[in-house]
Amino acid sequence: MDHFLYRDGTLYAEDVRISDIAAQVGTPFYCYSSATLTRHFRLFDEALDGTDHLVCYAMKANSNQAILRLLAEQGAGMDVVSGGEYAxxxxxxxxxxxxxxxGVGKTADEMRMALEGGIRQFNVESEPEMVVLNEVALSLGVTAPITVRVNPDVDAKTHAKIATGKSENKFGIPISRAREVYAMAASLAGLDVVGIDVHIGSQLTDxxxxxxxxxxxxExxxxxxxxxxxxRRLDLGGGLGIPYERSNEAPPLPIEYGQMVKETLGDLGCELEIEPGRLIAGNAGILVSKVIYVKEGEDRKFLIIDSAMNDLIRPAMYEAHHDIVPVTEDVPGEEGEKYDIVGPVCESGDTFAKGRTLKSLAPDDLxxxxxAGAYGAVMASEYNTRPMIPEVLVQGDQFAVIRQRPTYEEMIERDIIPAWL
Structure with missing residues (x-):
């Protein structure tokens, strides 16, 4: 469930008209629902009721400060994969x-930052990383709490680019070598082995x-x-999927996931950690765009919109599907048209959908x-010198811009021309 619904023929985010945000902020922009974010976090938290647990939001899904603050106020922990995310x-x-x-590539500087600033644990992914972390911890006179990420060689049956639990993937150590790696960890004075970590992939639907x-x-x-x-601690990763296509069968619910966790691990007396990201943020956000042109091709119509692959790269990178809907609701019985929906970037890959049926649309329609709330804004870029688009957070009948659109001047001024030019 999300809080993006039609009322009186127009799309709302909670109690705010999307068209009102567009008029004030301009397009394209991301829009997030506070009610959806908090509801999805609570579903995971409640799914593990009766266990000692912590839900750590996977920040890579969406790391805007306002969203982190909102979830932290609900009691969320955070799963970070870089020094920047830690900061x-x-x-x-x-x-x-x-x-x-x-993360597989933590640097000594990142380790030092976390040890000095406070950390729950490092999920260590290799023996070389273990050696470096031990050296950093000893140099600071502290002990680093660790789990070791094991690769169980389980096929998550998800997209090849987001599978992480097979033997061919770069993540973790083979579970068959776990005993020797844990023995090595126990021999290093700067490390405190607290548990086991596992994460098999993203967008799992089974x-x-x-x-x-x-x-x-x-075992x-x-x-x-x-x-x-x-x-004494088991980090179970995240990865539970969301229904990107409304017509498809819904993935398992958090409560079903929680029941399975209790059945398989509940008798071990361990504290449990889970790291959902997509399921918390994904359906809590939309990307709003405006039609620039409707172009007649030889055998198709192109709907050219003002958002592009630099704003939402998932379709180009993963062949990902996003439902695309008009902000003004379809009229019942109105015959739609098929469009290839594309952006302005000079790449053929800047295509969001092909042959998608929508109501008849015209320039300036939204x-x-x-x-689009997960892996949208965080993966965006300024390719073609297109500004990063605003992010907006809605709460009830209020909305606020939580990341501004930079001006061209601000973008250009970040470049430094050397003295010899």
Whole structure:
């Protein structure tokens, strides 16, 4: 469920007309619903009721400060994958003991930043990383809490570019080598082994891959405890999918996921961490764009809009589907038209959809891309010197711009011309 609904023939975000935001902010822009963000976080939190747990929002989905502050006020922890994300989490008021640091390429500087600023744990992904973290921790006179990310070699049956739990992927250490890697970790004085980490991919629409991975984690927990390790925390990653196409069968609900977690891991006495991102933010945001031209091609119509692949790269990168709807609702019985929906960037890949049926549209009409709250704004760029587009947060009948659109002058002034030119 989200809070982007039609009323009296026009699309609203909660109690604000999208057309009113467009008139004030200009297009294109991202729009997020506070009610949807908080509802989705609570669904995960409630799904693990009865367990010792922490829901750590995966910031890579959407890291705007306002969204982080909103979720932190609900009690969310944060899952970060860079020094920049760590700094963002701290700036949003998230305490270090609610921040988990993931990622395969943490640098010594990033480790130092987190150890000095406070960290719940590092999810370590390789022996070389373990060695460097140990050296940094010893140099600071502290102990770094770690889990080791194990790769369970489970096919998440998701897009190849967002699968992370197969043996061919770059993430984690093979679960078959876990005992020797944990023995190495235990021998390093600067590390405190607190648990196990696993994450098998993103946009999962079936619980069975999770169950297979978590059963392996349960078995590993018992083995490592027999080896003398105090395994007291299990980081289960995220990845639960959302329905990008409204006509498709809905993915599992958080409560169903939570029940499966309790069934597979609930008897181990471990604190549980989960790291949802897409399911919290995805359906909480839309991208709003304006029609520039309707162009007649030889065998098709092109709907040329003012957002482009630099604003929302998922269709170009992942062949991703987003439902695209008119901001003014279809009239019942009105025959629609088929369009190839494209942006202004000089790339053939700047295509959002082909042969998509919409009501007849004209220049200046508004359209909205649904399910654009995750991996939209955070993956945007200024390709073709197109400004990063504004982000807007709605709460009830209020809205605020939470990231401004830069001017051309501001963009250009970031460049530095050397003295010899």
């Amino acid at each position: 963002r989490a701290k700036a949003a008021g998230v305490p270090g003991d609610r921040i988990v640091f993931s 619980l069975e891959p999770y169950r297979m991975a978590y059963e392996k984690v349960a 590993l927990t018992k083995t490592l405890r027999e080896d003398g390790h105090n395994i 359209v909205a891309f649904r399910s």
